Amino acid sequence: MTVERESMEYDVVIVGAGPAGLSAAIRLKQLNEDLSVVVLEKGSEVGAHILSGAVLDPCALNKLIPDWKAKGAPITVPVKKDNFYVLGKGGAMRIPNFPMPPLMNNHGNYIVSMGNVCRWMAEQAEELGVEIFPGMSCSELVYGENGEVKGVVAGEFGKNPDGTPGDGYEPGMILYGKYVLLGEGVRGSLSKEVMAKYDLGANSDPQKFGIGMKEIWEIDPEKHKEGTVTHTMGWPLGSNAGGGSFIYHLDNNQVYVGFVVHLNYENPYLFPYMEFQRFKHHPMVAELLKGGKRVAYGARAISEGGWQSIPQVEFPGGALLGCSAGLVNVPRIKGNHNAMYSGMHAAEAVVKALGEGRESDLLGTYDKALKSGPVAKDLKKVRNVKPLWSKYGMLTSLVGGGFDMWVASIFGKNPLGTLSHGKTDAAATKGAMRFKPIDYPKPDGTLSFDRLTNVSYSFTNHEEEQPCHLQLKDPEIPISVNLSKFAEPAQRYCPAGVYEVIEGDFGPKFQINFQNCVHCKTCDIKDPSQNINWVTPQGGDGPNYPNM
Structure with a gap:
């Protein structure tokens, strides 16, 4: 069936209203106010799908909007104290700050809600004339005659579960751009498509990932220490997996409590979410949270490959920005500043190309700027x-x-x-017969919570009468391969309880509860058979993070 769609034309189409996409939009209009620029965001509002630690290094924002303080940016809690601990089961050893390289120092950085920072950046962009459309999932790329990216399909609604048009079907629009910039975040579906189509990773290591889970807590005012940053590693993960935690004291007696598990773990019985819940029972953490209450929860994948995993970031007709390119500095646990730099570099390359009368080709200067400028300087030092x-x-x-x-x-x-990363995180998973199941303590409902209860604090919602956006390439593999060989780890690596194996009269059945999905993309990354393809659901669906 041929779908008839209306279309609109812009100079630049940007997918994703995160720090990378919004920085690109702002810089484009700063350089040429006459450019037509549109930003398409799949969340119900700007910031609804933004989740980050976050301690923000303002170096890129200082260049993009030097007077951000005067403009009222929600960046008001400077880091006052840095703590770093290695945890054992019952105690903690503090690592002094002086042996650490200067780049690890958080002096001059700020504890922020990146969701709120992005909401503010969107206001700055709109004041410059950028059009921003939230609730607009970009479901397809549109290609030109020579295979170049020419635009995107956005705003398709009302499909039946089998993918056919429903009674209220809206076909969406084609938004054409002379250049299309993809700032979808980690493992975006369109970014994955162009990575494969143009073989952008041919000369880089495989990307590596972590799963980051975060709760916001309101704690006893007597225990709150605004501006304090604490990082830990060690217990409860031990030798089972790499990772660690963060605890950031922001304002209003709130703390961000987060936990990251590197996704290259071998043991398919590892349960990242339950490791996070167990972590909060460490005496140091439990005492901090005692008498407090959790007010929000969320999760997302984190790109961890760093310098050696950055692909070619230009493709015919566009470019990859921010976490779509994988620009997180893992030791610093920071990537927002690099995402902003990438947006600025891409914008400058686009303005140069348009000024030369070009369109829909390789930008030519963006990849070089990204890999020789401040992002390269930041990531090369920590590459190993x-x-x-x-x-x-x-x-x-x-x-x-x-x-x-x-x-x-x-x-x-x-x-x-430059050390190599080796195999992908999916390939790192080993057979279940090599390991014993891990007995995790049952959540107590006070410090630790079951997944479904916590997912309700992400305010996630999906229209149920739509196609499942978690596509199985082969519906037989979860049971025939993953269950028998790997004890079906999707039951455990998903931080939202999307995947279940249900025993029935005719044997085990693999069930996908896509309504729970918080769009972390872990399944697309960690599935050992690489059988799950995460694509965007219809616009506005997913989590609705208030201030993550």
Whole structure:
């Protein structure tokens, strides 16, 4: 069936109203106010799908909007104290700050809600004339005669569960752009498509990922220490997986409590969400949260590959921005500043190309700017921390990675060169027969919570009468392969309880509760058979994070 769609034309179409996409939009209009620029956001509002730690390094924002303080940016809690601990089951050892490389210092950074920062950035963009349309999922790319990206299909609503048009079907629109910038975040569906179509990762390592889970707590005012940043590693993960936690004291007696598990773990019985819940029972954390209440929950995947995993970021007709390109600095646990830089670099390359009368080609200067400018400077220094941890464990990464970062900070060169990441996170999963199931304590409902209860605090909603956006390439594989070989880890790696194996009269059945999905994309990354393809649901669906 041929779908008839109306169309609109813009100079630049930007997919995703995160820090990368909004920085690109603002910079485009700063450089040429006459450009027509549109930003399409799948969340119900700008910020609804934004989840980040977050301690923000304002270096990129200082360049983009130097007077951000005067303009009322919601960036008001400076970091006052940095703590770093290695946890054991019943105690904690503080690592002093002085042995750490200067790049690890949070002086001058701010504890923020990136959702609220993006809402404010959207206001700045609109004042410059940028059009922003929330609730507009981009479901397809539109290609030109020579295979170049020409635009996107956005705003398609009302399909039946089988994919056919329903009674209230709206076909959406084609938004054409002379250049299309993809700032979808980690593992975006359109970004994945162009990565494969143009083989953008041919000369880079596979991207590596973590799953980050976060709760906002209101705590006893006597325990609240505004501006305090605490990071931990060690218990409860131990040798089962890499990862760690963050606890950030923002204003209004609130703290962000987060936990990250690197997705290259081998044991398919590992349950990242339950590791997070167990972490909150550590005496140091439990005492902080005692008497408080959790007010929000969310989760998202984090790109962790760093320098050696950045793909070619230009493709015919557009570019990858921010986490779509994988620009997180893992030791610093920061990526928002690099996302902003990437948007600015892409905007400058677009303005140059349009000024030369070009369109729908390779930008030519963006990839070089990204890989030789401040993003490169930030990521090259820390390039070996993640592969050291993956291959040799936490202690080796602390010592060897610390040495490598110190030398790189002083002399500008990494003595270890550039270590490779090796296999993908999906390929790292080993057979269940090598391991024993892990007995996790039952959540107590006070400090720890079951997944479905916590998902209700993400304010997630999906229209049920639509196609499932979690597509199985082969519906037989979850039971025939993943259950028999890997004890079907989708039951555990999903932080929202989307996947279940249900025993029935005719044997086990794989069930997908897509209504619970918080759009973290972990399933698309970690499924050992690479059988799950995450695509966008209809616009406005998913989590509705208030201030993550």
